[in-house]
Amino acid sequence: MNHVRLAVLLTVLFAASPVLADEALDQGKSDFAKLCAPCHGVDAKGHGPEAAKLPKKPVDLTRITERYGRFPEDRVFATISGLDMPEGHGTREMPIWGDVFVSEGVGKSTSVADALRASDDASRRIAGLMRYLETLQGAP
Numbered sequence: 001m002n003h004v005r006l007a008v009l010l011t012v013l014f015a016a017s018p019v020l021a022d023e024a025l026d027q028g029k030s031d032f033a034k035l036c037a038p039c040h041g042v043d044a045k046g047h048g049p050e051a052a053k054l055p056k057k058p059v060d061l062t063r064i065t066e067r068y069g070r071f072p073e074d075r076v077f078a079t080i081s082g083l084d085m086p087e088g089h090g091t092r093e094m095p096i097w098g099d100v101f102v103s104e105g106v107g108k109s110t111s112v113a114d115a116l117r118a119s120d121d122a123s124r125r126i127a128g129l130m131r132y133l134e135t136l137q138g139a140p
Contacts, residue, residue, distance in 0.1 A: 021131070028128030035097060036061075036129070044136050065137040073130055080126045101125050 033042065041048040044061040051058050065071045078084035082096030105118025 024124060024128035025131045025135070026128075027125055028130070028132035031097075031125060031129055032132050035095070035100075039094075044133070061133055062136045062138065064133065071134050071137060076130050076133060077126055080129055081122070097129075098122050098126060 032044070036044070037048055038050040039048045039054065039058045040046055040061050041051070041058075046058040046060045048058065064076065068075070075084070079094075081098030083098065101122030102115070102118045105121045106114050109115070
């Protein structure tokens with residue numbers, strides 16, 4: 001399943017289940033605070049405490065919709081997961097969170113079932129981050 005179809009599937013799933021959507025948003029907010037805010041800042045504007053150490057300034061994540069005219073779920077999913085890196089990002093300084101989330105889920109297991117479950121969990125976490133970033137669009 002490609003990342004675009006997966007993002008659409010998760011969006012439909014969350015829309016059909018408000019409880020699942022709320023849990024995903026909470027997880028996304030928590031993941032953002034822990035994983036993204038060090039570089040992008042708690043306000044997501046690119047001024048996190050680690051930003052000064054990076055050769056390229058982190059982007060302002062509150063202006064994604066402004067840059068694209070709509071919130072580009074497929075592009076955001078691909079960027080977070082590491083499936084597609086835009087040229088403007090330069091080198092892959094941003095961790096590939098999809099790989100991190102899958103590794104956390106699989107651990108030392110070699111089971112295909114565990115790998116598939118970890119992949120699904122990683123996709124849900126990425127979708128939660130997407131939902132959280134979407135709530136930040138147009139933030140003052």
